Amino acid sequence: NAFITAQGKAKTGMMTVLIGALINTVLDPVFIFKFGMGVKGAALATVISQAVSCAWVIFFLCGKKSVLRLCLKNLSIKTSLVFPCLALGSATFIMQASESVLSVCFNSSLLKYGGDIAVGAMTILTSVMQFALLPLQGIGQGAQPVSSYNYGAGNAPRVRKTFSLLLASCVLFSFVLWIVLMTRPQSFAFIFTSDAELVDFTAKALRLYGAALVLMGVQVACQMTFVSIGNTKCSIIVAVVRKFVLLIPLIFIVPLFTADRTSGVYLAEPVADLIAVTFTAILFAVQFKKALRPLEKKTDAS
Incomplete structure (x- = not known):
């Protein structure tokens, strides 16, 4: 997310945070109360929300809108x-x-x-x-x-x-x-x-x-x-x-x-x-x- 913000894409960076927060907020009561998973449900909701945020970031950094793209040759x-x-x-x-x-x-x-x-x-x-x-x-x-x-x-x-x-x-x-x-x-x-x-x-x-x-x-x-x-x-x-x-x-x-x-x-x-x-x-x-x-x-x- 820091690399997104560094490119001047503040709105995209903010979306990374909002996506994870909103998904977590929605899934918490579903897993905890509806499915009766308790603390495990809260943990699962957190992991899922983080995974979606991560996917959002990677998708953007690999796409054409990113100035700083992720490339395997640069990962050394x-x-x-x-x-x-x-x-x-x-x-x-x-x-x-x-x-x-x-x-x-x-x-x-x-x-x-x-x-x-x-x-x-x-x-x-x-x-x-x-x-x-x-x-x-x-x-x-x-x-x-x-x-x-x-x-x-x-x-x-x-x-x-x-x-x-x-x-x-x-x-x-x-x-x-x-x-x-x-x-x-x-x-x-x-x-x-x-x-x-x-x-x-x-x-x-x-x-x-x-x-x-x-x-x-x-x-x-x-x-x-x-x-x-x-x-x-x-x-x-x-x-x-x-x-x-x-x-x-x-x-x-x-x-x-x-x-x-x-x-x-x-x-x-x-x-x-x-x-x-x-x-x-x-x-x-x-x-x-x-x-x-x-x-x-x-x-x-x-």
């Missing part, structure tokens, strides 16, 4: 191409993989201090944060081809303009979502449960956990642009610092300094985000200027 593995791709993707991999580690750390601490209701609330908070961050990542991924193309072409002004637009879009989205989160946290909780006690607990926890969500637009915009200009090292650094260097230790440290230790666990997230975004913004300001300086010198020379 070349280390000179594969390793840089792996390096650029490692930051995103770290972000995704770290979620499992964070889940264990959060749940173990919450179970110790708050019991089952705190763990249940954390499950809802994680889903809400995914709802918040996935659109931000989508905006960032949409800007990446534009930034990368113009960076490779030596067009520094266009790279700056693209980042400015990306930053403004991400900050605006995160700000609007943060306002809704702070004013109507119960609305998010009701999506996942009707238990009054859990809804009330989750609403309070959501305000703590998402207190720094307004800053995440800056974090995502900077990290995505690092990848766009090929700065693998900085992209990995900001991903590791936020999750492993800051958040995981803070999950266990912050509760020791709060009267309500359960609230302290939730507060670890905004504390880590505040420090991480500050670090990322400073690093990006230095590295972005450094990366564009050679392009600007070439422009001035010509």
Whole structure:
């Protein structure tokens, strides 16, 4: 799907996601309830929907409408191409993989201090944060081809303009979502449960956990642009610092300094985000200027 989007076929790329989501949505109740397959039915529906999406992508990439066509002669593995791709993707991999580690750390601490209701609330908070961050990542991924193309072409002004637009879009989205989160946290909780006690607990926890969500637009915009200009090292650094260097230790440290230790666990997230975004913004300001300086010198020379 990334190769489809890179060709400027955003609608086709969106169809890939929609086809899989719609098929999964339709097949889930059919397999789970009508055929009585339960969890197996849900798994089967997911596999079928993924297979159809995969077939859609392959059909398009092998067809005449694709600029970058799949050809057997081009499928040989070349280390000179594969390793840089792996390096650029490692930051995103770290972000995704770290979620499992964070889940264990959060749940173990919450179970110790708050019991089952705190763990249940954390499950809802994680889903809400995914709802918040996935659109931000989508905006960032949409800007990446534009930034990368113009960076490779030596067009520094266009790279700056693209980042400015990306930053403004991400900050605006995160700000609007943060306002809704702070004013109507119960609305998010009701999506996942009707238990009054859990809804009330989750609403309070959501305000703590998402207190720094307004800053995440800056974090995502900077990290995505690092990848766009090929700065693998900085992209990995900001991903590791936020999750492993800051958040995981803070999950266990912050509760020791709060009267309500359960609230302290939730507060670890905004504390880590505040420090991480500050670090990322400073690093990006230095590295972005450094990366564009050679392009600007070439422009001035010509």
